[in-house]
Structure formats: structure tokens, C-alpha cells
Amino acid sequence: MSARQDVLGRIRNNRLPAKVKPEVPDFPRLAKTDFLPQFRKGLEEMAGVLVDEQPGDFAAFLRSRFPNVKNVCSAVPEFVGNSTPEEYSNWADAGDIDVAIVRSPMAIAETGSVLLSETDLRVNTIGFLAHDLVVLLDPADIVENVHLAYRHPAFRNTAYSVLMTGPSGSGDIGGRVVHPAQGVMTLTVIFWPKI
């Protein structure tokens, strides 16, 4: 008998009396006008940075935020960087990227999270092997909470997606959360309406 048959057989032999699946409400509570401040609060609590106005000169903005960077990898049409995700056919090489720029299709007010999927990143590793990550977000794409967020088609259609909330962090040494962990060192979200 295969392990599959063994496992399923034992589960069926030890079956519990059937319990009904509960209905999960969406728990809407916030007014639409509260989405933005709540998103900011959530993101900043997790050490993310919010820029709530589209910079007039984005190149100058990047130079001031990330001085001396050599490789800006852009996955967005709004800015031409030094490289594009497609140049990283070996996904492990994305560690050479100083700043990656990507657009998020959705964010969550409740938690300050941004959604990034393989469609947005194009090469998944640019989202966490890069030193710093800049995410463009249309404020109209913020949903209220996690329940509503999980309706986004990316969770059903893409092979990889992540809800990212602040930069990579660890509290494993002495309980103090620090941000040179394994992923990006900083996460900057810029409110930038879609073209």
C-alpha cells in the first residue's frame, strides 16, 4: 500500500463527527476616508516608510534617499533604471541590485501591507535580494482589511505572491527588532496613481 493510501486510510478510520464550516464575515468597520491614515499607521509600525505624494523629480528623489547607489532595477514604466528584472535570468544574481522599484496592485489598510506577485516583480527575487525596495501604490488600490484583500485574483492566479509589511526584520537577538535581516533593508511606499 502507498503512503498516500496509508495516511488517508488512517484519517478515515479516525474520522471525527462532522462539524459545519462557519461563514466568515468581512468585518467592515472603517470609513473609506480612514483607509489612508490606517495604512500609514500599519506600515510605519512595521518600520516601513510612506511618501504620500508622487515626487516631481523621481531621479532626484532616489538620489537623495539612496545616495551612491549604482544599480536601480525598475519593473515599472514610470521610471527607467539601470536594469530591468529580465536581465536577471539567474535569479540569484538579483543581490547586485541596490534599489528595486515595483508597483503593488493592492494594499491593506488594517495592516499596512502591500501585495507583490510574480506579475509585478517579473523576477521574484528582486523583491527581497535587492538592498532597498521602493513600491509604487495607487491609493485607490487600498482595501480595508485582510478579509477583503484575499479576494484579489493574484492569490488564485499567480504561482507566487507575498503580502509585504515593512522591511525584513528579526527580533531573534535579545528581542530587539533590527533590520539587517535576510531580505530588503528598507521598504518605501510611494502613493503614485496608476498611469
Place this chain on the structure above:
Amino acid sequence: MEPVNQAENAKLFVEDREHERHFDRLIWAMRVARDRAAAAVPEWEQLRDLASETKEHVLSHLAEYLEQFEESAKRNGVHVHWANDAHDHNQIVADIMAKHGARTLIKSKSMLTEECDTRRFLQTRGIVVTETDLGERIQQLDDQPPAHIIGPAIQKSKEDVAALFARTYGSDPNKTDEVYLAQQMRNHTRPLIEKADVGMTGANFAIADTGAIVVVTNEGNADLSGNVPKVRICSLGIEKILPSNKELAVFIRLLSRSATGQPISQYTSHFRGPRKDGEMHVIIVDNGRSERLGMEQFWPSLKCIRCGACMNTCPVYRRSGGLSYGSTYMGPIGIIMMPTFDIHRYSELPFASTLNGSCSNVCPVKINIHEQIYAWRGVMDQKHQINLTKKAALKAAGNILSHPELYQIATAMADAALKVLPHFAIYNDLNAWGKHRELPEPPKQTFHQWYRHHRLKET
């Protein structure tokens, strides 16, 4: 194998007062943060009910949901494997690696792979395994198991980590700044991540209707392990299934808030299929879970989502350290899970509890943990797993506590005796409580004497 002597192990831990206080402070801070986070969500108790009911529904239809998950995952191009036990699981990993001629593996933290002792299994076969979670890597470098489900190295001070990194990485032993130490880890591990042949993750949840594996991390370890190498392996315990994303939302809202008080972790990652030029394997692991499903009293521990809230609130865990349990899972949840793996080896664990019920009160999926701990004590008695000294002491205590008059006489006599007895007569092997603590000054009168004197007089 001899039973794990949790009390004896705890003795070593409490002897180091500085570490004991540091650990207690850190763990309690997580409990306080959890309370604050829970209070900020008006529907918190409703979410706990939903989570508990969802888990019970899934466990009562587990075979069907596993089959649905398998079908969805295969449709997404995932290779699905089934493992009866830890050895099966480890062999499947080794076989996948052999097929690819792979010699190096990077991992994100996974309690299931700890349970299966996967790292040791692979290392004895010449595979270099690198843990990418900072805490887990610290424990790997120190050849120790995790001391906490979500904070494996939380028992160590930053001075301990500085000394360890100096020994293993050659860093400055006098630099104890957390940022410096975390940077050391990043500098040494990043190159190993970028060159690894295969990546491995556990699974916090698996979604039956989409075939997705969901992994929650603070560092992005699953994203790195699951995306940098072309071959990805996910280890999945059979109880981690959820019907759909609708239910997943409930658990994502509860998990990090219960664990650390954060509204959500930095990375909630969803792996539905392989990258275009890669492979994805899911190993569905039983390892005793299906048998536990048939245990009338003990199946609810299968609802656990590994948040660690029960540990953070447990006074025994906080003052005896995670390693004292000598087991993969520690604290209250460990007490009720470990005897299902080996009843003799973990027969002492159910006594490492005050039965105060706080663990059950904070559990996000409403497992009746303290009632199960009590029930396990009964099982240990029935199965003759309690040593004679403990059994005699429990019998004497049972007699006294079930006879109020006898109890009042005994407490009055004990208080009187404590005032006159010499030190050796109080602090000896029969007084386990007094081994590491001074007894409090005995009161002038017992509560009953005080009550008779003050309250009964008034009426």
C-alpha cells in the same frame, strides 16, 4: 530511553539568575503585546470562534480536504508526495536532492522539519544544510534545538550570540550590538543562499481550493528559500489544511497578533506553483497525526497554529526555559503534543504546569490546553508512567485537599512547624519547590483562622 526530567533541566536554567530574568522579561513582553493587539480588534473573540470552528470542520473532513489540496497542487504543476513518518519525509527530501545532484540546501524555519530531525538526516548524507532564519541559524551553529516555537534563540542573551559568532564567524566578541550581530549573520549566510542547489520551507497553512502553501516569516526566509534556487520543497503537516482564502484571512489576522502582537508578519508568502524554469515539491506528512485524530481527549491539539501564545503566558515555561522540556514542542502545547509521540519519554511533562488555564485563554484556536494537561496526568497514572515518589506525594495531597478539616489542620501545623524546624529539615529532596527558592515567611495565622477571627465575628 529515560523520561525527560523537566524539573531537573529547569534547575540548571534557574541557577543562572541573569538569564532567567532576561528570558522571563522577553517572553512576558510578547504576552503583553499580544493582549494589546487583541484588545485593538473588536471582533477578536469572534475570530477565535471562527478559527476554532474552521479547524474542527477541516479535521472532521480531513481526508477530503487533503485530496482536494493534492488535486489543486498537481494542477498547478506541483509534485505531491506523502510521508507516513519522519523517516519517509527525510528520505523523500534526500531523493529529490539526489535526483538533481544537489549538495546544498537552504531552509526557512519549520517546526515540522525539527520534529523530523531533517537537518541531521541530510547532514549525515553529506548535504550541507543552512538555516536562514537568524534565530534558527544561531541554534544550528550552537548545535541546540529551538527554545521557543517562534523565537528559537530567545534563551540566549546578545552577549551569548556575540561569543557564538566570534567562535563560528570570527566576529568581534566584544561587539554585542544587535544590528552588528544581525549584519554578521547576513554577511555569512547571503552567499550560501545565492549558491544553494535546493530551497526548503515549512507551511503555516495549505489552501485546498488553490493548492497554495502559505508561509509566514519576519525575515523573508521562505521567499528566499523558495525562490532563489530552482527547486523548492515544502513540508506540510496534514493538519495545516484550510478550505479557501476566505478562511485563511481569519488565521492571518490571529497568528502574528497572538504570537508577537504585530498585526501581521513582514512576509506572508503564497507559493501556488513552481517558478517557470523550476520545480516545486510538497511533502504531506503524517508522523502520528492521524493516530492523534482518533484520541478522543487529545485530538484538539491538531488545531494548533504554532503561535507560541500559550508558552508566553505560562509561568512554568517562562521560569524554566524552552530547552528544559527536552522536546521539539515546548511549553503547554508541547506538554499535550509530545506524549502522543512517545508516552514514556515525555511522561513527566504534564506535571510542568500550574493548571492555571491561562494557556487556554490566550489560544487563538481555543484548544482546551489546561484540561488536556490534566487529562494527560490521568493517562500517565493509568499507564503507570508516574514514578513512586511523585505518586505518593500526589496521593497524600489528594487526601488532604479532599478533606477540608484535614486541610485546615495541615496548613496550621505546617505554618507552625516552619517557624521552628531547622534548615535541613525544610530544604531537602522532598521539597522540590524549595530547591531553588527561599520559602516565604509563614503567616501568623492561616486564612481560615483569620476568617474566623474577623469575618465570623462581624456576623
